[in-house]
Amino acid sequence: MDNARRALRQDPGTAISFYATGQPGKDWEDLCRGPHLPTTGRIGAFKITSVAGAYWHGDASQQQLQRVYGIAFFSAAELAAHCQRLQAAKERDHRLLGRQLGLFTISPLVGSGLILWLPKGAMIRQELEAFLLQELTRRGYSVVYTPHIGNVNLYKTSGHYPYYKDSQFPTIKMKERDSGDEAEYLLKPMNCPHHIQIYAAEPRSYRDLPIRLAEFGTVYRFEQSGELAGMTRVRGFTQDDAHLFCTPDQVEAELRSTVDMVLHVFRTLGFTEYQCRVSLRAPGSDKYAGEAALWNQAETTLRQVVREMGVPHHEALGEAAFYGPKLDFLVKDVIGRQWQLGTVQLDYVLPERFQLEYIGADNAPHRPVMIHRAPFGSLERFTGILIEHFAGAFPTWLSPVQAIVLSISEKFVDYGRQVVGQLRAAGVRAELDSGDEKIGAKIRRARIQKIPYLLVVGAKEQQAGAVAVRTRQDEDLGAVPLAAFLEKLSAEIRTRA
RNA sequence: GCCGAUGUAGCUCAAUGGUAGAGCAACGGUUUUGUAAACCGUAGGUUGCGGGUUCGAGUCCCGCCAUCGGCUCCA
Structure with a gap:
């Protein structure tokens, strides 16, 4: 009743519902969105699967409740079949196969969430990278390399620093020996600001656009300890990243070609069960940078592209990056958890922040538009999902030993x-x-x-x-x-x- | 980070509070083999780490670390 009272206090205008099993008011009554089984007699077989804490209303600042997870079936045979499926799924878990096949390991001495690629896993990664490089060449990308750290000012300019302070590794503070000048560096949490500096290194003409800068860029993010999982959620990972700089009227064609590349990658690797999430702003939130008009335009363009390309998709409010909306390609792992792999993000904000320009046909400066894209997302996560997708039996071209x-x-x-x-x-x-x-x-x-x-x-x-x-x-x-x-x-x- | 569980040999797992063990892998030997496991032997351990209780701790208690399942988070 404690929770019922709190629910009422929080939302006095909203109706709350109770569902009863057995006689209402006498047997079990539940504050619940429902529905309930009319009678427990319908349950043929059940099993308690796990016990875990869950926050009240899914809010980490709220009290934590105990949640008991269980599954129920009409018959014992169905329950047994389900358990067998779970067992089979466990056998293709990338963490298990990763050890059995000698693909990767994690050493507490190196650190949690930091992947050590063993020779056979590294072979798979090399093949994946070679495959992507071939595609990059075909599609007119230029490969670049950038360092693993960057001055904090870079991220303050980009706007990343205040937004994501909590999930970054702490900064490295330096003092120059001769001048005594202080500098603060960050392990890079993303590659875009570095690539932007490559764009900004020289004057650009509209004739040069689009400029497509690609890098297998390793980034570091301090994920919460309870979030880490094998190769799928880590603290250091390599994005198959690229940033496209183009004119506003090139945006749509570039979006199409990046989505096409993501789909080509998925097709080559046999991923058929993916979902494209059109990640939009949360209505009324102030955490987004940039003008509303540009956001509206960007969101409309993304919607239009997936619709016209026939990509299976759904929209999700509040999933956008702070600098722009995006298309996220999601797949499920072997135990049903959903992961984001590829992503295509449209960005009018960072070019503004960094005052990027190109000289147009009218001989006047114009602001380019950026597209961030990564077909795999991260090589670590992608490889983990790939291990499960193939249950370790990789196609010959990817097999460490052929x-x-x-x-x-x-x-x-x-x-x-x-x-x-x-x-x-x-x-x-x-x-x-x-x-x-x-x-x-x-x-x-x-x-x-x-x-x-x-x-x-x-x-x-x-x-x-x-x-x-x-x-x-x-x-x-x-x-x-x-x-x-x-x-x-x-x-x-x-x-x- | 929070709730809960788990942590024994490289791996999978045993061991009433009373001498830490097995199978596989490794190593040595025998064997020279025709389509999913030949045979014999040897070695392998600060029972995750640190404290405590006890005559005695893998086992009980406390702290930390790591992993697992959720929650929250996820540029």
Whole structure:
């Protein structure tokens, strides 16, 4: 009743509802938006899943209540099936697979939320970066590099500093040895101010626009300890970032091409279950910078682009960045938590803050418009989601080890080495399992590592210059001449099939 | 950050307040194998860290750290 009283005090004009199970006023009565089951007899099977604190009205400054989570089904069989699904989902959790497949680790000595990429995980990242670089080149981007720290004044100018003071690592204070001048540096929480300084480094003509500056930029944000999770929520991460500087009438075309790139990336990696969130201002909030007219224009443009491009989308108030509205591409992880991957953000504010200009055809200075975009969002989060998406069985082009040669016995190790040599010479990531176990054990080990192609070599294969090919999907392709296999494999890798 | 749970060998897990153990992995040996685990042996531990209670603590209590599930947050 305590809560009922408080609800009434907070919102005296609003009706509140009670739902009863059993006899109203006699059995259980609940202050609740409803609805309730008419009777608990409808519950065939239930299970308490977890207990956690939850804030009153979802507000961290309010009292915390105990919340008991449970699930209920009409029958015990349905409950068992559900639990089995949860178990299966757990087995593809990127934190588990990350260890089993040797992809990444986190050391408390290095710090919470700081990812250490192991060689195999780093291989995946390199392939992802190579894929993106190829797209960047195709789409007329220029790659730049910027430092990991920046003067606090940079972020004060951009406006980031006051907005996000709480979620930044504390600043580094410096005193110049000779002059005694003091300076304050920040681990960069984002790349845009740095890229803006590259734009501002020289006078720009409308003929040069759009200028598209891209960087795999590593940023640091001090996320709350309770928020950290594997690779999906971390304190240091690398954005596949780019900032486009264009004229107002180039905005729409540039937006379309950035959205197209995000969709192309998703398509290549087989993401079909994504949602595009059109992130808009919260009505009545004063936390946004810039003029209302520009915001309205920006929001209208974003809506129009997703609608015309047929992107599945929904709108969300209050999700915009302080400098502009954005399109966020969301996917769910294996336990149903939603994560933001790619993002495309429209920004009229930062060019203003930094007084950016270009000389127009009229020989007068004009203000450019910025688009921030990152198809993956962060390489850490993206890789984590990717691990779960493929359950560790990456397509061949992404697989850290693409083929493993398994020797039947010691006698064929030399031939196995030759095969590996030829595969590697052709650019295939190949390994040899030359141990003295039986072939069954080697196959088992390779299967657990989810290596796409297992190449068994024994007397028959050696004689024929062949390999006995078994795929990860358990297809037995039999003995294939090495040259023929290599050709097929190379094509598969090249086309990112 | 808040609520709760958990923390034992590289991994997965045992161990009434009474001598810290198993399987896998590692290492050594035997074996030379034809499609998901050959056999024998060896080594491996400040039981997350620090304090306390006790004759005695992996076990009980307190603090910290980390992880997990939520909440809040998320440029």
